[in-house]
Amino acid sequence: MGERDGYGFDLLAFGPHPDDVELGMGGTIALHAARGHRVAICDLTAGEFGTGGDRRTRAREAEEAARILGVGLRVNLGLPDRGLVYGAGGRGAGGEQVRRAVEVIRRLRPRVVALPWGDDRHPDHVAAHHLLREAVFTAALAKYETAEPPHRPQQMVFYFLNDAPEPSFLVDISVFWQKKSESLFAYRSQFERTPGGPETPLNAPHGLLYRIESRDRYYGSLIGVGYAEGFRLRQPPVLDGLPGLHGPSGQG
Template identity: 45%
Template sequence: MTDGIDILIFGAHADDAEIGMGGTIAKHVQAGFRVAVCELTCSELSSNGTVERRKQEAAEAARILGLAERSNLGLPDRGISVCQEHIEAVAMEIRRLRPRIVFAPYHRDRHPDHVLCGQIVTEAVFNAKLRRYRPEVEPVTVEALYYYFINDTAVPDLVVDISESYEVKQQSLSAYESQFESPVGREDAVWTPLNQGYLSRVEARDRALGTQHQVAYAEGFAVKVPYMTELML
């Protein structure tokens, strides 16, 4: 058991957290918060890259962001589901890391694994606090649960100014060369939506949201219950 971290972000795959909230992660790390990321899968079905290379890229992105920890539950890529086994795996990770705040992917996204990841985390956050659920492990009550956007967006309930940390977000995304670099001249790579200007679209999204709120760049989040502003920078 650890002493607990401040923020724990779950994603279905390595790079989900960086795409959706890399600037918010960097901003909180720079302010002294302890932030961790946990992937549910090893992305073994990705069109480009190998499991080993993606682990190396995720480790480099973690270094750039300054994460306190990065973990992976090893659940099956394109095989996760809102079942007791997967909910329990996430709930136990919450109990192990003891975060104050949890983030998960938003419930609407073109990738089904992102949607399922958010649903699993929602269930796991609830189970993690129940004292008679796996009573041999101390329960954890998370103070707040937020949802970040990966591919699809909605009107955010909360907006974070990431102007000063945006360069770090871009650097963390650049670590994922297997996913975002052009496949031209690479025999082991194919064209996908991710290597056809995807990062430019992410930047345009973050810039547009920032412009709406009179800052250079911003990331948005959704909540199911009223949020406590003092929990965020």
């Protein structure tokens, strides 16, 4: 781990809004932080179009959530909420947004990058998926000039937000479910209904947090544990043999 092998952070997780990374993979982040891995979060926007809270409130909540999970660094690119764009090969209106993400990837030099999955009801989540895939690709191009040299992460994984697609693999987060829950409740402006305030899909009694817990329980049930988080890969993982048969035989 570290700059000696060309990597800086072990894991860089991107989120469209503050709280998205926690919703999709907060338990996995807490797990890797507890193992001593260097973990960073990059929020693309301040989530300023959310019904609850404002930029300052959400930034404060994001820092508290990062502290709870054990995250080493959290940055916010300040891109416009409901204004994420991509395409045109890094040129045009989306070019500057891609460039900002490229600069973070090259500066932090992560071993693994985590992005939101692209099939989601929220347009920002879909836009972030495509924007960030462009950024990961572009960050490795030698002729794309920024202040930092090119960098190609070892692995790119995708986490889920609103839905529960078929995962490529599952991570057992049972031991870290409480940490994930605490990190989500740090976002009081989003998940706590104020007296006289409007009910939203986020703060309703059976709203988003209820669905997230149900999904993590469901994924856990597939592997016989309490809670799990699901991830997708665009390419199948490479193993050194069948699962359960790694290493030499104990017989003979």
